[in-house]
Amino acid sequence: MKKRGFTLIELLIAISIFAVVSIGIYSVFSGGITVFSKVKNTDLAQQRLLLNVERFARELRQQPPCRRNLFSGSNERLSFSSFLDYSPARTTYYFDRARNAFMRAVERQSDIISPEGSIDPEVKVKDATPALGNIKDARFYYLFLDLQKNDYVWLEEWPYDHLPVAIKAVIRDESREYTKTVFLPLA
Amino acid sequence: MRAVNTQKQSFCPLRKERLHRGSVLVFCLWAVATLSVLAMALYSFVFQQSRAARAYKGLVLSQPMARSAVAAAFHLIENDRSPYDTLERLTQEKRLDFCAGNSIVYFFADKADNQDGQQVVDEGALVNLNLASVDILEKLPGISEEAAENIASSRFKPFASVNEVLLVEGVTKEDLLLFKDLVTVHGIGKVNINTAPKEVLVALGLDESLAELLIRFRSEHLIEPEEGSKAIASEYGISDTGALIENMRQFSLLSLRQEQDLISLLPKLSVKSEYLRLNLVAYFGKERGTRYSIVICPATKKVLSWREF
Numbered sequence: 001m002k003k004r005g006f007t008l009i010e011l012l013i014a015i016s017i018f019a020v021v022s023i024g025i026y027s028v029f030s031g032g033i034t035v036f037s038k039v040k041n042t043d044l045a046q047q048r049l050l051l052n053v054e055r056f057a058r059e060l061r062q063q064p065p066c067r068r069n070l071f072s073g074s075n076e077r078l079s080f081s082s083f084l085d086y087s088p089a090r091t092t093y094y095f096d097r098a099r100n101a102f103m104r105a106v107e108r109q110s111d112i113i114s115p116e117g118s119i120d121p122e123v124k125v126k127d128a129t130p131a132l133g134n135i136k137d138a139r140f141y142y143l144f145l146d147l148q149k150n151d152y153v154w155l156e157e158w159p160y161d162h163l164p165v166a167i168k169a170v171i172r173d174e175s176r177e178y179t180k181t182v183f184l185p186l187a
Numbered sequence: 188m189r190a191v192n193t194q195k196q197s198f199c200p201l202r203k204e205r206l207h208r209g210s211v212l213v214f215c216l217w218a219v220a221t222l223s224v225l226a227m228a229l230y231s232f233v234f235q236q237s238r239a240a241r242a243y244k245g246l247v248l249s250q251p252m253a254r255s256a257v258a259a260a261f262h263l264i265e266n267d268r269s270p271y272d273t274l275e276r277l278t279q280e281k282r283l284d285f286c287a288g289n290s291i292v293y294f295f296a297d298k299a300d301n302q303d304g305q306q307v308v309d310e311g312a313l314v315n316l317n318l319a320s321v322d323i324l325e326k327l328p329g330i331s332e333e334a335a336e337n338i339a340s341s342r343f344k345p346f347a348s349v350n351e352v353l354l355v356e357g358v359t360k361e362d363l364l365l366f367k368d369l370v371t372v373h374g375i376g377k378v379n380i381n382t383a384p385k386e387v388l389v390a391l392g393l394d395e396s397l398a399e400l401l402i403r404f405r406s407e408h409l410i411e412p413e414e415g416s417k418a419i420a421s422e423y424g425i426s427d428t429g430a431l432i433e434n435m436r437q438f439s440l441l442s443l444r445q446e447q448d449l450i451s452l453l454p455k456l457s458v459k460s461e462y463l464r465l466n467l468v469a470y471f472g473k474e475r476g477t478r479y480s481i482v483i484c485p486a487t488k489k490v491l492s493w494r495e496f
Contacts, residue, residue, distance in 0.1 A: 021217075028221045035228040047239050054246050062494055064348040086360050087353040110354055116342075185254075185481070185493040 045134075049178060052102075052132045053171065057182040059091060060167060065186060068119045070109075073158035078140045078167065079123055084108055092123045093131065093169075095138035102132035102171065134173060141168040163187040248289060249469040249477040256283050256291045256467050257481065257490065264463070264485040271458035273381045273424030274405070277309055288472045295463045296382055297480060308368050309382035310482055311460025314390055316352060317345040318376035326390040329365030334358050346372045348492065373482060373491060377457040380431070381405055381424045391452055397445045404438050428456050461486070 063080045070081035070090050082091040088109040096103045105128035112120045141154040143166035166183045277296040284290045297308040324335035334357040341355045352358050369386050388398035410426040465483050469476035482492040
């Protein structure tokens with residue numbers, strides 16, 4: 001007598017084998033997808049941060065010489081001379097606590113210069129654009145050659161007329177802290 | 188009946204084998220699919236990392252390379268005993284090699300690519316915006332008579348960079364693009380006659396034919412080094428302004444007016460560039476990296492302007 005179809009046991013065995021195999025396949029797949037998403041999210045975020053900080057460093061290094069008091073530095077804010085579409089300008093970087101972003105504002109010198117030729121020290125930040133989002137904190141430090149101590153010291157404020165030897169930006173996001181030190185060639 | 192039966196019996200194992208083969212194929216396909224997903228993930232991870240690392244290496248490495256090239260350039264100028272800077276020497280490319288096949292090429296006169304071929308820009312052979320008079324300024328392309336007067340009497344003088352001329356009334360960005368390669372803000376207003384472009388010579392007050400003649404003269408006049416000074420090789424150019432008129436007379440016929448023009452210009456001419464435009468090109472292996480255009484003052488060993496491209 002011939003049997004047609006499957007017995008219950010055969011079916012159960014088939015289903016269990018299929019389940020084991022598909023769980024294995026799924027775990028391999030999900031592993032691959034996790035690696036994918038890791039590459040796409042975290043490393044892109046880190047690269048974006050590195051590249052944006054590098055752009056900030058490049059702007060700082062390239063600042064044109066200026067006889068007016070364009071450079072001013074505090075722990076939270078940094079202003080220096082720059083160019084905006086060929087015309088002389090002032091670029092300001094600061095940390096905006098409300099937006100959790102590292103902000104960049106550029107003002108044309110022709111808008112902030114007084115008839116006597118002095119510069120308005122107040123920075124108008126209404127046209128600022130975020131240079132770097134999703135960060136917790138950003139601070140600036142200024143390298144100063146202290147001749148009395150005969151040593152280099154990092155200052156939190158820059159009260160002098162000349163440019164500092166170097167500027168250090170410390171940027172903190174959720175997980176870690178990035179430090180970028182920019183040596184100014186003009187100093 | 189028996190024959191049919193045997194046929195069926197021989198058929199059955201064959202079908203079973205085929206079924207078995209099919210499942211092996213399906214299994215293999217699944218294995219290939221899962222492995223390729225893993226391989227793709229791994230590949231993209233490695234690719235992204237290596238690309239980012241290469242880009243970042245370029246950014247990080249070119250800074251110290253540029254700094255050492257600036258130091259090398261200062262050293263080169265310090266040991267340069269010759270009293271004149273010729274076009275040939277300033278545009279000569281020198282190379283500084285670092286480890287791992289990285290190198291940086293440096294030369295002193297900018298070779299700007301314009302529509303009419305290569306133009307040489309030497310910082311010491313340009314019209315000084317801070318010192319030039321109205322009649323020199325207005326002969327530059329893009330500067331009207333009114334703009335020249337505004338520049339000469341501007342309250343923003345002395346300018347610290349060429350772009351600051353945009354603060355002056357009557358000067359627009361389009362104008363600046365026309366003359367920005369012909370003007371400088373550094374120096375004491377003397378123009379190196381060995382490297383001065385034709386537009387600068389014309390702006391200084393020479394007529395076009397005399398400017399062209401001067402340019403031809405400096406490219407064909409061989410400077411014979413004095414005896415005893417082995418360090419200086421013979422080059423084409425002008426070695427001093429004092430003998431310029433006499434040498435020009437031997438070279439070509441000068442009209443009285445042309446001679447007078449040249450004589451009146453002599454105090455503004457020199458044969459050495461006080462301020463130099465140092466150009467650096469970084470190379471990582473064969474790959475070209477960042478380009479720098481730096482204005483240096485060899486006398487004080489200071490960097491006055493720093494641009495990266």
